[in-house]
Amino acid sequence: MNRFSRRSWLKSAGLAAGSTSLWLHGWDKLAGVTLPWETETVLYSSNPGIIKLSSNENPYGPSEFVRKTMQSSFDLMCRYPAAEIQRLTEKLAEKEQVSPEHILITVGSTEGLKIAVLAYLKNGGEIVVPHPTFEAMPNYAEACGAYVHKVLLDKNMVIDLEAMRRRCNADTRMVFVCNPNNPTGTILNAAAVEQFCADLSGRTMVFADEVYIDYITEKNYPSMTSLVKQGYNVIVARSFSKVYGLAGLRIGYLVARPDIISRLKKMQIDRPNMMALVAAEAALTEKEFYQFSLAKNSASKKVITDTLDTLGRKYIAGHANFVYFDTGMPVTVFQDKMKSEGVMVGRVFDPYPQWCRLSTGRTEDMPALKNALLKVLS
Ligand SMILES: Cc1ncc(COP(=O)(O)O)c(C=O)c1O
Structure with missing residues (x-):
């Protein structure tokens, strides 16, 4: 089953259809407004080893310094x-x-x-x-x-x-x-x-x-x-x-x-x-981690774009921590295939049913990602 289906979005839109104002119709509609990452929780929790490249997070955070600061702040x-x-x-x-x-x-x-x-x-x-x-x-x-x-x-x-x-x-x-x-x-x-x-x-x-x-x-x-x-x-x-x-x-x-x-x-x-x-x-206060995150992002992005070049896929490298590319198949199919290879990828965005957003993730995970892409897209 495709857990990333657009059903929840459509449900939100359906709930909203015909409404005129929040105050007239109450807060109940807002309960149906799901955030993109909320739909992923079940899959991620039940597959802790999965490489999660679906929500544009920075997997290196928090930095050591931030962790220590948080630990010393319990009081x-x-x-x-x-x-x-x-x-x-x-x-x-x-x-x-x-x-x-x-x-x-x-x-x-x-x-x-x-x-x-x-x-x-x-x-x-x-x-x-x-x-x-x-x-x-x-x-x-x-x-x-x-x-x-x-x-x-x-x-x-x-x-x-x-x-x-x-x-x-x-x-x-x-x-x-x-x-x-x-x-x-x-x-x-x-x-x-x-x-x-x-x-x-x-x-x-x-x-x-x-x-x-x-x-x-x-x-x-x-x-x-x-x-x-x-x-x-x-x-x-x-x-x-x-x-x-x-x-x-x-x-x-x-x-x-x-x-x-x-x-x-x-x-x-x-x-x-x-x-x-x-x-x-x-x-x-921490400039070092900021630069480290940017450098890691560029390095992972390069692995992704090099792999897509090898595969002859169209893509936008973009100015963010993800790459958007043409999978050549419905994104829902691509998601399932990548899931079988241990990778969670982004969901479909209307009106580009074959384009998928792939977050950059850890450089350590890039060899596995590259293999998965070569296998699924070749
Ligand atoms: C363009 C854009 N704006 C806002 C957000 C929300 O980010 P957050 O609420 O985590 O700050 C996201 C999350 O991915 C995003 O992609």
């Missing part, structure tokens, strides 16, 4: 984390060169995506998103009763900014730009994305998901925090789940104008937990 766990939130907020403000009022720490960047929906789309309205992209925001928006415009990528699988611009109308409350995009790993032309976000923010809120920004190899590539600093209607999301290797702790943050941050903060259900805050603060 803090009986306390509420007010001081730790404040401290990390200040450190992030310093990192992003903004004031602490520009920062909101969230439970993974996923919470950031969702509270933005609650703040700007809970009473209906429309959101424009690329398709395919990371689905947490469009799915949550649908569940909250918003209308989601899904704008197809262009022929190179890059976000089509002009088509997105054309899709905006008087009811558009938010535009979502995922850069680098998941699942394709593509980035936008630097000047074009800046222009797009600046222009559109005059008409609607622009949400820039920059969770994979650390992996961009282009020199001096801009973050949309530059627009935040100039006072535009832009929200930027970042995460500790990727290069910092803390996905299980669920911690990320938003950068936006202070009045926008205040509005978003009101939508939070709770605050991040003490352990995550302590770990994130330690992770920020």
